[in-house]
Amino acid sequence: MKIICEKEKLLKGINSVINGVASKTTMPVLEGILIQTNDKEVKLTTYDLEIGIEYIIECDVEEQGNTVVNAIMFSEIIRKLPDTDITITVNDNNLLVIECEGSLYKLATMNPDEFPELPKINVDNSIEIEQNLLKNMIRKTIFAVSNEENRPIFTGCLFEVKDNKLNVVAVDGYRLAIKSNLLNSKSNDFSVVIPGKTLNEINKIILDSFDSIKIGVSKNQALFEMENCKIVTRLLDGEFLNYRNAVPQNWETRIRVNKNTIQNCFERIILISASSIEKEKKYPVKISIEIGKVTISCTNQTGDAKEEIYVTTEGKNLEAGFNPRYFLDALKVIDDEEVYIDFGTNISPCIIRPIEGDEYTYMILPIRMKD
Amino acid sequence: MKIICEKEKLLKGINSVINGVASKTTMPVLEGILIQTNDKEVKLTTYDLEIGIEYIIECDVEEQGNTVVNAIMFSEIIRKLPDTDITITVNDNNLLVIECEGSLYKLATMNPDEFPELPKINVDNSIEIEQNLLKNMIRKTIFAVSNEENRPIFTGCLFEVKDNKLNVVAVDGYRLAIKSNLLNSKSNDFSVVIPGKTLNEINKIILDSFDSIKIGVSKNQALFEMENCKIVTRLLDGEFLNYRNAVPQNWETRIRVNKNTIQNCFERIILISASSIEKEKKYPVKISIEIGKVTISCTNQTGDAKEEIYVTTEGKNLEAGFNPRYFLDALKVIDDEEVYIDFGTNISPCIIRPIEGDEYTYMILPIRMKD
Numbered sequence: 001m002k003i004i005c006e007k008e009k010l011l012k013g014i015n016s017v018i019n020g021v022a023s024k025t026t027m028p029v030l031e032g033i034l035i036q037t038n039d040k041e042v043k044l045t046t047y048d049l050e051i052g053i054e055y056i057i058e059c060d061v062e063e064q065g066n067t068v069v070n071a072i073m074f075s076e077i078i079r080k081l082p083d084t085d086i087t088i089t090v091n092d093n094n095l096l097v098i099e100c101e102g103s104l105y106k107l108a109t110m111n112p113d114e115f116p117e118l119p120k121i122n123v124d125n126s127i128e129i130e131q132n133l134l135k136n137m138i139r140k141t142i143f144a145v146s147n148e149e150n151r152p153i154f155t156g157c158l159f160e161v162k163d164n165k166l167n168v169v170a171v172d173g174y175r176l177a178i179k180s181n182l183l184n185s186k187s188n189d190f191s192v193v194i195p196g197k198t199l200n201e202i203n204k205i206i207l208d209s210f211d212s213i214k215i216g217v218s219k220n221q222a223l224f225e226m227e228n229c230k231i232v233t234r235l236l237d238g239e240f241l242n243y244r245n246a247v248p249q250n251w252e253t254r255i256r257v258n259k260n261t262i263q264n265c266f267e268r269i270i271l272i273s274a275s276s277i278e279k280e281k282k283y284p285v286k287i288s289i290e291i292g293k294v295t296i297s298c299t300n301q302t303g304d305a306k307e308e309i310y311v312t313t314e315g316k317n318l319e320a321g322f323n324p325r326y327f328l329d330a331l332k333v334i335d336d337e338e339v340y341i342d343f344g345t346n347i348s349p350c351i352i353r354p355i356e357g358d359e360y361t362y363m364i365l366p367i368r369m370k371d
Numbered sequence: 372m373k374i375i376c377e378k379e380k381l382l383k384g385i386n387s388v389i390n391g392v393a394s395k396t397t398m399p400v401l402e403g404i405l406i407q408t409n410d411k412e413v414k415l416t417t418y419d420l421e422i423g424i425e426y427i428i429e430c431d432v433e434e435q436g437n438t439v440v441n442a443i444m445f446s447e448i449i450r451k452l453p454d455t456d457i458t459i460t461v462n463d464n465n466l467l468v469i470e471c472e473g474s475l476y477k478l479a480t481m482n483p484d485e486f487p488e489l490p491k492i493n494v495d496n497s498i499e500i501e502q503n504l505l506k507n508m509i510r511k512t513i514f515a516v517s518n519e520e521n522r523p524i525f526t527g528c529l530f531e532v533k534d535n536k537l538n539v540v541a542v543d544g545y546r547l548a549i550k551s552n553l554l555n556s557k558s559n560d561f562s563v564v565i566p567g568k569t570l571n572e573i574n575k576i577i578l579d580s581f582d583s584i585k586i587g588v589s590k591n592q593a594l595f596e597m598e599n600c601k602i603v604t605r606l607l608d609g610e611f612l613n614y615r616n617a618v619p620q621n622w623e624t625r626i627r628v629n630k631n632t633i634q635n636c637f638e639r640i641i642l643i644s645a646s647s648i649e650k651e652k653k654y655p656v657k658i659s660i661e662i663g664k665v666t667i668s669c670t671n672q673t674g675d676a677k678e679e680i681y682v683t684t685e686g687k688n689l690e691a692g693f694n695p696r697y698f699l700d701a702l703k704v705i706d707d708e709e710v711y712i713d714f715g716t717n718i719s720p721c722i723i724r725p726i727e728g729d730e731y732t733y734m735i736l737p738i739r740m741k742d
Binding site for chain 2: 073076077080081082095102103104105106107108264265267268271272275301302303304305306307308309310
């Protein structure tokens with residue numbers, strides 16, 4: 001094998017595939033990048049048996065060939081080389097030889113035949129969406145994915161296509177995040193659950209650009225296709241929450257509040273509420289709503305905290321307990337200046353919604369207060 | 372106690388003293404900030420029994436008083452409050468009450484009488500220096516301070532005033548860093564060894580500005596004085612290295628090299644040399660000098676690396692082994708475009724010097740190569 005490639009192009013490829021490298025594995029070959037030439041292209045592949053990433057780079061291929069090289073070492077060396085053409089060969093001793101100006105590096109290689117093949121996917125349904133939109137949809141839901149492996153279906157996000165709309169939904173038993181976007185072109189309805197881990201990786205690779213990404217799904221796999229780059233992932237198996245029925249449509253108490261103002265209040269009060277030496281998982285704060293005013297308060301052995309905000313209120317007075325972390329997670333990803341926060345009784349969930357439209361919905365379950 | 376203070380001023384004070392807070396201590400009061408009013412000022416003090424920091428803030432003092440409050444909690448709350456006036460009182464229950472717009476926080480306090488007094492220093496000698504100069508002198512030496520507690524004197528930097536020049540020197544047995552600066556005003560000669568930990572803290576507090584800082588020393592203590600802020604520290608006790616005799620004045624081989632070029636070479640080659648599975652503390656690379664060329668190379672089970680640079684050479688050819696980490700540490704803090712690197716034999720130290728003047732000197736001991 002002998003290729004000559006611009007450093008920048010090569011590094012962009014490496015950066016895209018590096019997150020697919022297995023971190024803890026009994027198969028050393030999965031810690032590597034598979035490098036394969038194909039006519040005037042070189043393909044980089046990584047695969048941790050759940051997520052596989054391929055990236056194609058156009059470059060001078062002077063001699064065809066395949067090899068596998070340790071991903072971390074290869075990427076670190078390429079990253080630090082000067083910004084110019086890099087020549088990569090495999091020599092007679094099966095060492096990968098990297099040459100660039102006065103630098104010469106030789107790395108051990110692994111047998112490319114041992115690198116497992118990525119699953120072939122027969123795409124049943126697919127959609128296309130702008131990369132910045134998908135990035136935004138992931139950002140606005142991924143934090144609500146469950147970390148608990150005992151209900152694996154909730155460690156992923158539901159991708160539901162229905163009536164030409166993509167709904168991305170995450171739920172962990174305490175809160176629910178829904179982000180919706182209209183699709184530009186017609187598509188069949190489908191719904192799949194994509195592992196949170198995959199979405200985190202995709203989020204690192206996709207750009208904040210209007211370039212499109214194609215999402216294709218089969219029964220067990222999904223395929224994300226961009227220019228030069230493909231990502232395959234397994235899907236999560238099981239019954240997702242029927243989320244439409246879970247979100248109450250009516251409210252008894254509504255506030256309309258500046259997003260930053262209430263976010264700042266929660267950021268301060270969590271300093272006290274989360275400092276509890278008792279270190280329960282729940283750090284409740286009390287939210288009290290009277291006409292024109294919201295009070296958020298908590299008391300524990302660290303101290304007392306009280307935040308008062310003057311807001312527009314509608315409906316009944318209310319007192320209920322909530323985990324401020326869940327409010328913060330949602331408020332942090334909302335870009336609107338103002339939001340509605342709707343409440344039912346003190347044992348029903350609270351909903352954060354936009355002032356207009358229904359592009360996102362955050363539902364947070366209350367915590368029963370002791371007194 | 373009752374004070375009213377601008378958030379920004381208060382936070383600047385907190386940020387200055389917070390690094391003096393004890394992290395692991397059996398005296399809870401040392402995890403606090405001592406707050407003392409004095410007429411129209413409030414003084415913040417922290418002290419970990421080695422470093423004490425005082426910061427004075429002008430503010431409205433409506434009622435005099437003293438208290439101690441947990442430093443982390445106090446600083447986090449103040450940091451997150453809006454940018455406006457903050458009222459701080461101690462109430463009848465001995466709680467510290469922080470009020471700012473709609474926010475009300477109450478924190479437990481500790482007894483200010485239990486807070487140990489900072490040592491009083493009778494300054495024998497002192498110098499004044501611009502803060503940015505001191506910052507630079509610390510940055511250019513601190514990395515060479517020893518981490519080994521078995522020779523405590525080398526865990527600090529020598530501050531030597533001699534012939535109206537300040538020399539700051541650090542040495543860890545493998546390398547030596549010297550940075551010198553002329554002083555603007557006459558001063559008595561003196562020399563003290565200041566703990567590396569103190570210098571790291573001072574470096575965080577002093578500004579990259581032309582404002583001056585006064586360094587006063589007594590037998591066992593040093594005092595750093597800036598506008599609003601004082602830092603006291605114990606000195607290290609013992610005999611420092613006679614560094615002047617340690618640095619060879621002659622060379623057999625000299626190269627003149629672009630600083631960035633050789634730094635980049637070391638940054639790449641250390642990827643291979645430091646990857647050794649044998650994980651000895653020494654990761655030697657071989658430096659070979661021929662007329663007009665330096666070659667840096669290493670070989671281990673990860674691979675081979677070779678870097679060639681065309682440079683101006685003088686004197687004999689040479690081959691010697693060195694730890695590339697020590698070169699990198701020194702090269703990273705040098706701001707010059709070019710440097711001299713001088714060598715003796717393959718068992719004598721190598722010296723990095725500026726092309727003109729003698730404002731810094733880095734000495735690195737060689738490693739005996741196996742072959």
